[in-house]
Amino acid sequence: xxxxxxxxxxxxxxxxxxxxxxxxxxxxxxxxxxxxxxxxxxxxxxxxxxxxxxxxxxxxxxxxxxxxxxxxxxxxxxxxxxxxxxxxxxxxxxxxxxxxxxxxxxxxxxxxxxxxxxxxxxxxxxxxxxxxxxxxxxxxxxxxxxxxxxxxxxxxxxxxxxxxxxxxxxxxxxxxxxxxxxxxxxxxxxxxxxxxxxxxxxxxxxxxxxxxxxxxxxxxxxxxxxxxxxxxxxxxxxxxxxxxxxxxxxxxxxxxxxxxxxxxxxxxxxxxxxxxxxxxxxxxxxxxxxxxxxxxxxxxxxxxxxxxxxxxxxxxxxxxxxxxxxxxxxxxxxxxxxxxxxxxxxxxxxxxxxxxxxxxxxxxxxxxxxxxxxxxxxxxxxxxxxxxxxxxxxxxxxxxxxxxxxxxxxxxxxxxxxxxxxxxxxxxxxxxxxxxxxxxxxxxxxxxxxxxxxxxxxxxxxxxxxxxxxxxxxxxxxxxxxxxxxxxxxxxxxxxxxxxxxxxxxxxxxxxxxxxxxxxxxxxxxxxxxxxxxxxxxxxxxxxxxxxxxxxxxxxxxxxxxxxxxxxxxxxxxxxxxxxxxxxxxxxxxxxxxxxxxxxxxxxxxxxxxxxxxxxxxxxxxxxxxxxxxxxxxxxxxxxxxxxxxxxxxxxxxxxxxxxxxxxxxxxxxxxxxxxxxxxx
Numbered sequence: 108x109x110x111x112x113x114x115x116x117x118x119x120x121x122x123x124x125x126x127x128x129x130x131x132x133x134x135x136x137x138x139x140x141x142x143x144x145x146x147x148x149x150x151x152x153x154x155x156x157x158x159x160x161x162x163x164x165x166x167x168x169x170x171x172x173x174x175x176x177x178x179x180x181x182x183x184x185x186x187x188x189x190x191x192x193x194x195x196x197x198x199x200x201x202x203x204x205x206x207x208x209x210x211x212x213x214x215x216x217x218x219x220x221x222x223x224x225x226x227x228x229x230x231x232x233x234x235x236x237x238x239x240x241x242x243x244x245x246x247x248x249x250x251x252x253x254x255x256x257x258x259x260x261x262x263x264x265x266x267x268x269x270x271x272x273x274x275x276x277x278x279x280x281x282x283x284x285x286x287x288x289x290x291x292x293x294x295x296x297x298x299x300x301x302x303x304x305x306x307x308x309x310x311x312x313x314x315x316x317x318x319x320x321x322x323x324x325x326x327x328x329x330x331x332x333x334x335x336x337x338x339x340x341x342x343x344x345x346x347x348x349x350x351x352x353x354x355x356x357x358x359x360x361x362x363x364x365x366x367x368x369x370x371x372x373x374x375x376x377x378x379x380x381x382x383x384x385x386x387x388x389x390x391x392x393x394x395x396x397x398x399x400x401x402x403x404x405x406x407x408x409x410x411x412x413x414x415x416x417x418x419x420x421x422x423x424x425x426x427x428x429x430x431x432x433x434x435x436x437x438x439x440x441x442x443x444x445x446x447x448x449x450x451x452x453x454x455x456x457x458x459x460x461x462x463x464x465x466x467x468x469x470x471x472x473x474x475x476x477x478x479x480x481x482x483x484x485x486x487x488x489x490x491x492x493x494x495x496x497x498x499x500x501x502x503x504x505x506x507x508x509x510x511x512x513x514x515x516x517x518x519x520x521x522x523x524x525x526x527x528x529x530x531x532x533x534x535x536x537x538x539x540x541x542x543x544x545x546x547x548x549x550x551x552x553x554x555x556x557x558x559x560x561x562x563x564x565x566x567x568x569x570x571x572x573x574x575x576x577x578x579x580x581x582x583x584x585x586x587x588x589x590x591x592x593x594x595x596x597x598x599x600x601x602x603x604x605x606x607x608x609x610x611x612x613x614x615x616x617x618x619x620x621x622x623x624x625x626x627x628x629x630x631x632x633x634x635x636x637x638x639x640x641x642x643x644x645x646x647x648x649x650x651x652x653x654x655x656x657x658x659x660x661x662x663x664x665x666x667x668x669x670x671x672x673x674x675x676x677x678x679x680x681x682x683x684x685x686x687x688x689x690x691x692x693x694x695x696x697x698x699x700x701x702x703x704x705x706x707x708x709x710x711x712x713x714x715x716x717x718x719x720x721x722x723x724x725x726x727x728x729x730x731x732x733x734x735x736x737x738x739x740x741x742x743x744x745x746x747x748x749x750x751x752x753x754x755x756x757x758x759x760x761x762x763x764x765x766x767x768x769x770x771x772x773x774x775x776x777x778x779x780x781x782x783x784x785x786x787x788x
């Protein structure tokens with residue numbers, strides 16, 4: 108009997124892995140006709156029906172066995188074990204959809220099966236069915252036998268969806284049940300951090316690190332705790348110094364002697380980036396260099412074989428008449444700020460002089476991705492495979508490799524820890540130094556960069572002509588919405604100030620009430636931060652305090668809008684009167700859109716390049732009337748634009764007739780190519 112069952116099982120497995128369901132159904136129907144007493148034949152036949160898409164017939168087949176059985180519980184147990192065996196086999200062979208059908212059936216028979224619940228959650232996530240994964244987790248959490256893994260998986264799902272307040276509620280409850288589980292503290296810290304509650308995140312991090320102070324992943328993510336918004340300048344200095352001290356502790360205690368230590372360090376730098384460090388209005392050079400060297404040490408300890416120039420001299424002589432091989436790597440080759448800013452570099456390259464390779468390590472694919480692909484000699488889309496990306500770049504034998512968005516993806520940060528090409532450069536996404544010893548040049552904008560900008564970079568600055576990128580003129584909406592459709596008063600002077608809230612530094616909040624006190628019926632438009640109501644409330648409190656100092660009621664002046672689609676965002680610009688740029692980190696893409704809408708924009712350039720984007724754009728446009736030389740002049744210009752309609756219209760007309768100076772610029776591409784030729788010669 109056992110031999111016969113094994114033969115049946117072998118035939119069944121071979122057939123379902125080939126997805127030959129009709130064949131296996133025929134085999135087992137015939138087997139049952141020959142011997143109707145073998146319950147295993149019914150079990151396997153039912154599974155074949157299930158995988159073939161007939162759940163009702165499958166369940167009827169199993170029920171026929173149960174109804175004839177004297178021990179339903181035992182037969183159910185046997186069937187579940189068969190399910191588990193087949194399910195794991197399907198997963199091993201990457202038949203994830205079929206495995207999902209199996210585990211769904213297990214949970215119908217045994218809804219309290221935690222092991223199968225965790226497996227099916229992973230299957231749902233792999234198939235992109237996040238709603239089903241969440242439904243399963245919610246059901247299991249109500250189970251009295253719930254364990255920490257369920258809370259971890261659910262919190263990870265919520266973190267992935269940026270549902271930080273829910274993470275906080277979930278894990279606060281979980282820690283009451285499991286107070287000694289460090290991983291729960293870790294995810295709760297990420298929840299508070301993502302929601303903008305930095306102080307609470309630090310408290311949770313300190314409690315969690317008590318359980319295992321040597322957890323390097325926890326240490327690095329703890330160091331990266333920054334507020335999304337600061338309440339005052341003193342906070343900025345505190346978090347800057349805190350990151351520096353945490354980084355020193357990590358570097359001074361880092362060991363990379365064993366394989367386990369190397370792997371833990373690699374995992375520690377793979378989770379996130381220092382994103383919010385750059386929104387403090389301060390130079391990041393010292394801290395970025397420390398972090399860049401840390402990454403370099405960890406990556407080289409784990410991947411010494413991936414260094415392209417190991418044992419070779421830096422530099423590479425080009426053969427006469429040989430094309431220069433240029434590689435661009437990015438996680439953002441799709442419809443977003445980075446993708447839009449740089450695709451014209453690829454599109455307008457001189458094909459007779461350059462061979463262009465693009466390496467896209469992101470996931471989303473759209474019309475912008477297609478532009479990169481169609482204008483590349485070779486386009487490699489490699490997801491979630493660090494070694495393959497690096498090996499592909501090395502095998503392509505590039506002359507120059509450019510990182511378009513280094514600092515925005517942990518994977519790119521890791522890749523930049525290696526020498527994969529003789530010359531490696533960073534584009535300005537984001538516009539701060541990489542800190543990596545493996546990056547040779549920073550490709551900056553001649554119009555935006557401070558004349559003394561070199562002191563803020565560890566790379567050598569290359570000042571490309573104009574804005575450094577070629578941006579197409581934005582397409583404006585066909586139908587212009589009225590102010591009434593946005594619930595805005597027709598007679599108000601609308602000041603458009605729609606940057607991401609983390610760009611607004613607290614020391615400049617006074618700008619808005621100073622303008623309001625001099626412009627009758629002025630209104631200031633802001634866009635809410637989509638990921639945290641805490642941050643929105645914090646910004647509101649800050650502004651309210653600033654307005655009260657001038658005996659003004661914030662409700663009379665400030666309007667907060669929820670995230671707008673692109674068409675409505677442009678419509679809002681079109682019905683506004685004056686644009687107010689942010690201090691410390693000015694608008695880039697948003698300024699280019701505002702100019703396309705002929706909106707007069709007031710800006711005050713800071714010392715750092717990231718606070719000089721609008722300054723450079725207005726310089727190139729040839730309309731410099733609204734560039735201020737001090738915060739006071741910024742206020743004066745904004746007030747005059749609000750009160751002097753004639754001057755405002757003159758500025759709008761100047762902008763309109765000078766559009767041709769700004770968009771689809773090819774001089775920067777020529778300058779880029781000249782740099783490539785000079786540095787490779």
